[in-house]
Amino acid sequence: xxxxxxxxxxxxxxxxxxxxxxxxxxxxxxxxxxxxxxxxxxxxxxxxxxxxxxxxxxxxxxxxxxxxxxxxxxxxxxxxxxxxxxxxxxxxxxxxxxxxxxxxxxxxxxxxxxxxxxxxxxxxxxxxxxxxxxxxxxxxxxxxxxxxxxxxxxxxxxxxxxxxxxxxxxxxxxxxxxxxxxxxxxxxxxxxxxxxxxxxxxxxxxxxxxxxxxxxxxxxxxxxxxxxxxxxxxxxxxxxxxxxxxxxxxxxxxxxxxxxxxxxxxxxxxxxxxxxxxxxxxxxxxxxxxxxxxxxxxxxxxxxxxxxxxxxxxxxxxxxxxxxxxxxxxxxxxxxxxxxxxxxxxxxxxxxxxxxxxxxxxxxxxxxxxxxxxxxx
Amino acid sequence: xxxxxxxxxxxxxxxxxxxxxxxxxxxxxxxxxxxxxxxxxxxxxxxxxxxxxxxxxxxxxxxxxxxxxxxxxxxxxxxxxxxxxxxxxxxxxxxxxxxxxxxxxxxxxxxxxxxxxxxxxxxxxxxxxxxxxxxxxxxxxxxxxxxxxxxxxxxxxxxxxxxxxxxxxxxxxxxxxxxxxxxxxxxxxxxxxxxxxxxxxxxxxxxxxxxxxxxxxxxxxxxxxxxxxxxxxxxxxxxxxxxxxxxxxxxxxxxxxxxxxxxxxxxxxxxxxxxxxxxxxxxxxxxxxxxxxxx
Numbered sequence: 255x256x257x258x259x260x261x262x263x264x265x266x267x268x269x270x271x272x273x274x275x276x277x278x279x280x281x282x283x284x285x286x287x288x289x290x291x292x293x294x295x296x297x298x299x300x301x302x303x304x305x306x307x308x309x310x311x312x313x314x315x316x317x318x319x320x321x322x323x324x325x326x327x328x329x330x331x332x333x334x335x336x337x338x339x340x341x342x343x344x345x346x347x348x349x350x351x352x353x354x355x356x357x358x359x360x361x362x363x364x365x366x367x368x369x370x371x372x373x374x375x376x377x378x379x380x381x382x383x384x385x386x387x388x389x390x391x392x393x394x395x396x397x398x399x400x401x402x403x404x405x406x407x408x409x410x411x412x413x414x415x416x417x418x419x420x421x422x423x424x425x426x427x428x429x430x431x432x433x434x435x436x437x438x439x440x441x442x443x444x445x446x447x448x449x450x451x452x453x454x455x456x457x458x459x460x461x462x463x464x465x466x467x468x469x470x471x472x473x474x475x476x477x478x479x480x481x482x483x484x485x486x487x488x489x490x491x492x493x494x495x496x497x498x499x500x501x502x503x504x505x506x507x508x509x510x511x512x513x514x515x516x517x518x519x520x521x522x523x524x525x526x527x528x529x530x531x532x533x534x535x536x537x538x539x540x541x542x543x544x545x546x547x548x549x550x551x552x553x554x555x556x557x558x559x560x561x562x563x564x565x566x567x568x569x570x571x572x573x574x575x576x577x578x579x580x581x582x583x584x585x586x587x588x589x590x591x592x593x594x595x596x597x598x599x600x601x602x603x604x605x606x607x608x609x610x611x612x613x614x615x616x617x618x619x620x621x622x623x624x625x626x627x628x629x630x631x
Numbered sequence: 632x633x634x635x636x637x638x639x640x641x642x643x644x645x646x647x648x649x650x651x652x653x654x655x656x657x658x659x660x661x662x663x664x665x666x667x668x669x670x671x672x673x674x675x676x677x678x679x680x681x682x683x684x685x686x687x688x689x690x691x692x693x694x695x696x697x698x699x700x701x702x703x704x705x706x707x708x709x710x711x712x713x714x715x716x717x718x719x720x721x722x723x724x725x726x727x728x729x730x731x732x733x734x735x736x737x738x739x740x741x742x743x744x745x746x747x748x749x750x751x752x753x754x755x756x757x758x759x760x761x762x763x764x765x766x767x768x769x770x771x772x773x774x775x776x777x778x779x780x781x782x783x784x785x786x787x788x789x790x791x792x793x794x795x796x797x798x799x800x801x802x803x804x805x806x807x808x809x810x811x812x813x814x815x816x817x818x819x820x821x822x823x824x825x826x827x828x829x830x831x832x833x834x835x836x837x838x839x840x841x842x843x844x845x846x847x848x849x850x851x852x853x854x855x856x857x858x859x860x861x862x863x864x865x866x867x868x869x870x871x872x873x874x875x876x877x878x879x880x881x882x883x884x885x886x887x888x889x890x891x892x893x894x895x896x897x898x899x900x901x902x903x904x905x906x907x908x909x910x911x912x913x914x915x916x917x918x919x920x921x922x923x924x925x926x
Contacts, residue, residue: 288742293748451892451893452894454853456849457853458843458850459843462886462888462893463889465636466632466888469635482749482847490843518754
C-alpha cells in the first residue's frame, strides 16, 4: 500500500514537473477564409499553417516541452475585421507573434497596432507601410521596388519588350505602388507605357478594356491583380483579338492553380516572378510539397508556401530566443534571422535592415496549362 | 473602335437590364425592394455551373434549369421572408432589412458550397465563335445574349399585358383588396411575380457567369449596384425604361472605360445618376411607359 502511494506521488511529481516546463507559444494567424480573396488565399494558406505547426511540434524544433499553437481566424479580407482581430490577438489572446493578414492593403492598417502593442508582426506583404510605423513590423517579401525591378528586367531584358500595357488593382495600395514603380522603371529604361488601367477585385466584365487594348500596338501586357481576376482579364483580352505576339506578364501573387483553371489556354506562355513555387529546389520545399500533396492532392502555391514559410520563420525566431522568451526577444530573434532554411526562393532567407525579406526570386512560366519553375538566372 | 465599343456597351447593358428586370418587376408590382435579388442571380449562375460540370447538362438545358431553380429560390424568399412580413403589416424598411438578411444567408450558403472558390464554366461549354466584318467583331455569345434579352423582355410584356395571369398580377398591383373581391388570390400572384423575377435573375446569372468567365458567391454584390442604378434611371417599376436604362448605362460605362479612364467609370456613372435625380427625380424614362405601372 505504502509502495503504491509512493509510486503515485512520484508519478504526480513527474506530471507536475512536466506541466511546469511545458510551454505552449501561441501565434496569431489571420487568413481571409471568407470574402473576396478567400478563393485565392483561404483554405490553401490554412493548409500551409497546419503543416508548419505539425512539423514544428512533431520535430521538437522549439526544444523540450515547447510547442507552438496557431490561433487561426478569418479576417474576411476586410480591413476593419483585420484591425479588430489584431487587437484581440495581441490584447486578449496574448499571442507571441502575429502572421499573415494577407496582402499589403490589409497589413498596412494592422502594422501600427502591432507597434502600439509591441507584438512581432510578420506580414504577408511587401509595402513600406508595414515597416514604417515601427520596429515590430516585418515584410515577408521584398520591397515592391525590388520585385518590380525583377519584372522590368524580365520584360525589357529577356523578353525584349519595348512597349507595355498595365492593368492593376486600383483598390490595393500595394498594387498601385507596384504599378507606379513599374511605369517609372520601364520609362527610365527607354520603354513606353501605352496604357495603364485600374480594375477592382469584383470586376468581371473586361470587354471594354480588352477592346481598347486590341486597338493598340504594344509588346506585352502586365497584370497586377489576384489570379482569378487576372486570368479573366487575359481570357477576355485574347478574345477581343490581342494576338499571341503580345506577351503576358503577371504579378507574383498570380502564381496559383486558379490562374490556369480560369485562364486556360489564354495564359499559356505567361511569365511571372515569384518568391515561391512548388518546383523550387530546396530540400525544405521538397518536404513541404510532399506533405501538401498528401493533404490536398495538389501543389502548394504562393499563399500556402508563404504562410508555411511565415510560421516556420516565427518558429526559428522563437527557438533562437530561448525558453520563456517574451515578445521583445522573439522580435529581436526574428530581425536577426540570417540565411535561415526556408521554402521561399532558393532556400535561404534573411531579413534586411529595414525588415524586408531577402531571398532569391524565381520565375514561373505557364506552359500547357502548368506552372513551370524557371530559374531567374 | 468606337462602333465596336458601342456593340460591347449594348451587350453589357442588355445583361444589366436582364438582372434589373426582376428587381423592377417585384418593386413595380408589389413595392418590394428586394436586396436578395443579387443572391438569387448568383444562385442562377451556380445552378447552371453545377449542372454543366457535375451532371454534364448541355448549356441550354442548364440555362433553363438555372432559371427555374432561381425562380424557386425566389418563391422561397417570398414564402419565408416577405409573406410573413406582409401578414404582420411590416413596413418598407422592415422588408428591406429582411431582404438584406436573406441575401446574407444565401451568400453564406453559396460560400460554403463553393468553398469560397471562383468557378468558371468549362472552356467548351459554349461554342464560342467570332464573326468579323468591317473591322468589327461580335461573338456568338454576344448574339445569344441580345436575342435572349429581347425574347425575355418580349415574353414578359406579353405575359403581363396579354394573358389572364398577367391581368391578375396587374390587378393586385393596382388594388389588392379590390382584386380579392374579384376572385384573385393575391398570395398566388405574389408567388408568380417572385417566380418570374427569380427566373430573370437566374437567366442573367447563367449568362453572366458564362460571358464574364467567372462565377463566385460575391458576383451578385457588385452587379446589384449597377442594377439599382438601372432601375432608378429607368423609372422604378418600368420594364421598357429598365431595358433602355440598362443599355444606356452599359454604353456609358464602356465608353468611359475606353476613352476616359476605367478608374473613373463608376465615379462618372454615379455622377450622372446624381445629376439625373436632381433634374428628373423619377428617372430618365419616367413617363415613357408603354406598360402599366403601379402608382
